[in-house]
Amino acid sequence: MTVEFRNVSFTYWQADGPALQDISLHIPAGQFVVVTGPTGAGKSTFLQMLNGLIPHQVPGTLQGEVLISGKSTKGASVAELSREVGMVFEDPDTQIVSLTVEDDVAFGPSNLGFSPEDIRANVRQALQYTRLSGFEGRNPFTLSGGEMQSLAMAGILAMRPGILALDEPTSMLDPVGRARIISILKSLSAETKTTILVAEQNPELVIELADRVLLFDEGRIVKDGTPEQVFGDVETMLRVGVKLPPMLEVFWELHQRGLWKEALPFTVQAAAAALRPRMRSPGTAASIGAPSSPQAGDPIVDVQHLDHRYGDQVTALKGVSARFQRGEMTAIVGQNGSGKSTLAYHLVGILQPTNPQARVVVDGLNVRTTPLRELIRHVNYVFQNPDDQLFQESVAEEIEYGLKNLGIAEEERKRRLEWAVAHFGLQPYVDLPPKSLRRGLRTKTAVASIVAMQPAVLVVDEPTTGLDRRESLEIMQVLAGLADAGATVIFITHEMDLVVQFARRVVVMHAGRILIDGSPARVFSELPVLGQAWLSQPDIFGLAWTLGWRDLSSLRTPTDLADRISGSM
């Protein structure tokens, strides 16, 4: 099945400007297309045109024409188009309508009026493709994030569409979930003639599969070509603000220094193969990097023998003990369900230990016995979704809300407000309703409203979810600045490159226990332990390791690795 856009522009209802401008392109059958660009570039709008959600479901003004195998989407309903175009969205939670896996996959074919025999056959095949055979009777909400997104894909595949469009399918998943989805896409691409379009802010995940990359910025396609052509134009990628694959960043640095003239590799394997013949000195296996001593120093958070059970059956934490130092920036990593958030909830008193011998002390206060109102002056927590807390009519009121509740005097409130607004770069938005801002600014507002309360310990749950590279770095730099100023920052994340760049310490959790705790260099050198937690080395460590370097302690960014490589060429 083919896709054709003819001079397509679209403006959302009541929007100031167009979300898409004058898009014309042709996608032949069976092509694997990666659609990338920063937040708000028009990627989702582009995909929603394929199955007619725009203009049939989303209000706005559409100019031009979108043709699916020669048929205009204007003349067919979304339901009719769903026979040809399957759409998988970012959040698996909103796509699942039934309460067993089998029923959910059958929902689409049932709506299309397929015969019961055909439905059963399609369900069986879709479950096989998405590796969910054997899960038929399971409640979808007992599945992991990756399995849920696989289920959402199965629900679409069971309708047998010729075109599959996926809008940021991995952005809400942990590394295992991401790997699962990429592996399914790989099989689909290799074994079927399905035309696949994937919108991704982090294109490094799918770049190996792509036949073609469309780079969007401000509603326009600014680059259209093979992955080599699009990613080879690093200056455009950097100007637009798309996250470069780390290997590309390393080799771009080398290229800038005049040390690399050839094509820029994207993957660790390709990078290592390209570098080996050029290296003067082989890597040394000298040291793994200085081991950190997380239990030493002046602990501000002290957790001992912590257990937590949800109900009778689920043990979320088992015997967790950890100390966090004043002014330390720590990343907690691990798969969904490994106990990261449960541990964090105990630090702020949202949850209480379920074993009497557990001890959680923060800034000298016993969390179990200290009233929450007192505790939040010392330790606080920012939820992953900023919309869980934003409700005020302006950013300023949102930031002041917690301060008013704490009874802070007006003069001091104003001073903290000004500081937070300046610190988070929110000056232009201070009088705007937070709900009207894009996700990155909403996240900043949510973090600012907590930071303004000046807790000595700040726990932030996945602060970069849904943000593009530029926004992610801005948030992380603000958090690092707080740690430099003496606050203890603990952040939960699945983004390993951010861990390496910003954390001084990493706590790896698995099945309710701490598997390993140490500096990034040390933790990411323990490959068997990483494997146990279903984690892998960040690419810059991966390349250094493949080249034989075992001392990773000085590596934080691609520039650091480029420095090391420069010295060995």
Next chain:
Amino acid sequence: MALFVYTQRNTLLHRLHPAAKAVWVIAMGLILSIYFDPLPLLILFLVNLPFFLLGKLPWRSWAKPFGYVLVLGLIGYFIMSLWLARPGVFTRYPDLVGISLWRIAGERFFLGPMAVTVGGLMYTAGQALRSLTLVLIIAVFVYSTRPNDLVYLLSKAHLHPKLVFIVMVAYRYFPHIFKKLSTVIAAQRLRGWELTFSNPLKMARQFLPITIPVLTETVRLADYTTRAVESRAYGTGHFTLHHELKMTRADWLFSLFWILLMGAFLWVYIGFGVGPL
């Protein structure tokens, strides 16, 4: 917590045709809406009890939330019953209202007379029994009926697809919204939010930090779900099931039982005036 969530199990109630269970819900809903007298309501509860047990419900995880609801309901109904101190409120037991156990306020009180009366206590017991029975029936229905079967049934009943969609979304997202509510409450408590008892207007304002994020999430969920289900061909008008759904003799007997029970209670209500207080 599997409250108001379909769970796949092999029980008698799970095997029943959804139409038969719908007859149960409708018949009982009708009777419960007109009966206030605690004695017949107790009989109705006891008649329903075996069916609650046959469903093999997850009582252990349900006990806590149901306990809370029951206690809160009892408190609410008891407070309401304090104003039922005037003769004439009760038609069937006019004398009982006069038996005052504790007089709280007289006619001059600006909210009217308040007292703990035998009639008031009967009202409290009746209302609690009605609510408990109805909530349990709905919970059992939801627990034992596949959402796809419900969509099929409602489509067969020629209900407008938009109405079917509303039922489906409510069925599916009720637990999600509860989870979101608890997250939002935690998020606001961490910013110093507390519920203090004051006048109703102030109390309503205190809930804004909770209701606005929850409502926003509800709207977002509805919007995204609409897009997701439309993308899965919902709204074409024909819905086929991948498994057989036929009314068996057991389904007919089950339906007949509840229709007869409803008839009997209506007859007693109309013929003998039993039901109102």
